[in-house]
Amino acid sequence: MHEFMHWASSVYGKLYDAYVLYPKPPHDCQSSHVDTLVLRALPEVLERQCGYKLFIFGRDEFPGQAVANAIDENIKLCRRLIIILAPELLGFDLLKNMSEEQIAIYNALIQDGMKVILIEVEKIQSYASMPESIQYLRQKHGSVQWSGDFTAESPCAKARFWKKVRYHMPPKRFPPPSPASC
Template identity: 30%
Template sequence: MQDMDGRLYDAYVACLQPCAIGFSEEVETFTLQTLPRVLEKACGYKLFIAGRDCVPGEAIVDSVGENIQASRRLLLLYTASTFSSKKHTSSTSSLSSNNNNLSKNNNSEDNGESKMGEGGSGERSEEVFPDTRQNLEVLLAMHKTLLERSLKVVLVELEEINSAQLALFPESVQHLRKKQGAVCWWKEQRKRQRRRTCMTRREDEEKAEGDAQLSPSLSPSSRFWKEIRYYMPVRGKRAVYLERTALLNL
């Protein structure tokens, strides 16, 4: 059911697919369990998660385009190897070339002349990214956020990224990361690991496992989730604004 602004989802979650390099059990757990547990169940957001909510048999291009268009935000989940594996080397080079104009023309996109055919059309995206859903998601998301300014993209870093790996990222992603930063899940996990290593008694470890639901990493008030929520749309604000506008027009 659409909200009053015509959007179906608060966020589209672009994540690694099971066949992708960098996909792991930890990635799957975060994407399909942790993320919806906090954002959907605890915070009340409505998410579209690629791989969970896709209609069987639906064309990837149609699914990605329509559902991104129906979302207020896009959460781009990535690991250290998402853009830096051999599988993506040639396509990353092409994407960097295609998206070079996205970062360079970021201050001049209001002329209305930039089109996906120039920065990467639907046909070009299939040529650059033959198999991977996430690559199409990245291309569309970067176009919409840097050229159209019609979508807010939130970068969610699942693993620590070093300078060599970052250098292989598409220029558009590097530009966005430098401009607004990334929300780092790995920092949350590192803090959690430190707490675990500080536990010296067996009973404390068992108690920590038994209190999994109280883990700070699952608390909406933890630093990581506060950062995510900062970028998410304000719930209820759209409906209140539209209602007030309608009353003023009476």
């Protein structure tokens, strides 16, 4: 599988348009707005309506891969890094202990050409308690604040929030499935 990914990357440039990094709440917490945004809204709008290809760890990796290798290889196959920030999950030591966060932030800070899209699920009053790397990325790239409805059945790509996110996404390589939706 590694050979295919290397071949696909060298032939087509990057395999994915964005790697989605998001805080995972502890298993005893109920599903959060972050899960709704990452696992339902982002794929619905960016993949289905707009034709982008996202890599979401936990959904897209191949079984049996070593976690650190899978993360590192897949981040290098992405054109953007989308980082989801949620104030209610900041107490879970966001971006301090997990290998996914460390590898993703390292690549965003070191790898040339990887732009970062910070999405705030709710307005973050102060970034002072955030890691310095996130503070730097916000200063360099800015952030987009979620303004959608978590209860909406099908989010629309034409909403202001999605237009802001799409502005930061890479140029499309392929037309979206239905041109009327984007």
